[in-house]
Amino acid sequence: MPDFLLTRIDKLIEFGALDQAAAVLDTLDSDAPVLRLRRFDIGLLLGDEHTACQPVLREEPPVGDAAALIFCMARAGQWQEASALLDAAAEENRVAPYLAELLQHFLDGDETLPGASTLLPPPPGTPDPLTWRLREAVGDGLPTLGLPVSYAHADLRGTQGWRAQIEAAERLVRAGALSPNRLLGLYTERRAAASGGIWERVRVVQRLDTALRNADAAATSAALIDAWPQIQAGELEVPLASLYAQPLGQIGLTGEARAIAYRMGLLSEAYETVALGLPAGADAEERFLAAVARGLDPAQAGAMRGELAAAVALAFGPEPPLPEGMAERLAEGRLGEEMLRILMQLGGPGDPRVLAEGLGGLRALGLEDIARRTALESLLLERRG
Structure with a gap:
């Protein structure tokens, strides 16, 4: 197996893209134990234990994980066999003591454990999916908010409160692992009963959504101005731009609301179309951004302050800088490696030199769309560093 x-x-699991990872594994339908165990983990994180256990229960070749097999045998109704396997595996140290105690409680049908999940302290760090699921099953569940984003899917199962579902959806949308429409569905599910924090974001997004559906330009303008700071606070500019950029561009906004809608449009997939529709009275910064969106030299079109803007101007100027050693690596046929190198560097801290060279490299490799969107997000989301 490569x-x-x-x-x-x-x-994919690390980024929270569990459905995509599951689709790859289901298509392969591999007998490799390591891939079957990955599918098991994904099923547990998605709350789909039935699907999770199917690859584990295949007899040949053995999956090689006693704890996973015990859990799945119990779920299949093979309680005596699971108990016997647990006794043998614990005696032979094939299951860690803490996990063995959790499994014993699970087999015994314990629903609530006073004080702690076992007599032993839990191991430090993030629990593996089976340990996490067993703790939930015996009444000692962990909140997902402090766990990696892949665990947030569990809060979308409908077993958690509305707030927990919204918080999980926001985490997953920020990671690009959940459709923004799913988040919008949660935002508009009911009226917020509390105030402040996440509830304020729910309230202003509901107002914006209602105003747009009613095609009310004045109400949309007021709602957008109120919503934008809340959207920024949640770092949800890009996903909400994918939802609202097009209708906002069609409703005829003016002043501050138009400026916000323009920036949202540049954060959407239709960024180039938005740039082509820039009004004649646009300011220097808007002209600068429009040039970047069209792949033109922004310094010839407008101006924008800041080191990152200067770096973008270099990358889209007449002589863009390139990463050191790029030509040699390409001459050796290391194209894929060079793409990954550039993308990894651009994913790090906002270093203007790295940004200029990375954007120049992407453009030289023909990855113009990625270069433009990366440049626009670097400029419009600069507050994140």
């Missing part, structure tokens, strides 16, 4: 396949699956 290492890159397992790496790809693990990266």
Whole structure:
């Protein structure tokens, strides 16, 4: 089995893209134990234990994980066999003591454990999906908010309160692992009963959504001005731009609301179309951004302050800088490696030199769309560093 396949699956899980990872594994339908166990983990994180256990219960080849097999045998109604396997595995140290105690409680049908999940302290760090699921099953569940984003899917199962579902959806949308429409559905599910914090964001997004559906330009303008700071506070500019950029661009806004809608449009997939529709009276910063969106030299069109803007101007200027050693690596046929190198560097801290060279490199490789969207997000979301 190629290492890159397992790496790809693990990266999808790390980013919270569990449905995508599951689709890859289900298409492969591999007998490899390591891939079957990854599918088991994904099923547990999605709250779909039935699907999770199907690859584990295949007899050949053995999955090689006693704890997973015990859990799945119990769910399949093979309680005596699971108990016997647990006794043997614990005696042979094939199951860690803490996990063995959790499994014993699970087999015994304990629903609530006083004080702690076991007599032993839990191991430090993030629990693996099975440990996390067993703790939930015996009444000692952990909140997902402090866990990696892949665990947030569990809060979308309908077993959690509305707030927990919204918080989980926001985390997953920020990571690009959930459709913004799913978040909007949660935002508009009911009226917010509390105030402040996340509830204020729910309230202003509901107002904006209602105003747009009613095609009320004045109400939309007021709602957008109120909503934008809340959207920024939640770092949800890009996903909400994908929802609202097009209708906002069609409703005829003016002043501050028009300026916000323009920036939202540049954060959407239709960024180039939005840039082509820039009004004649646009200011220097808007002209600068429009040039970037069209792949033109922004310094010839407008001006924008800041080191990142200067870096973008270099990358889209007449002589864009390139990463050191790029030509040599390409001459050696290392194209894929060079793409990954550039993308990894651009994913780090906002270093203007790295940004200029990375954007120049992407454009030289023909990745113009990625270069433009990266540049626009770097400029419009600069507050994140």
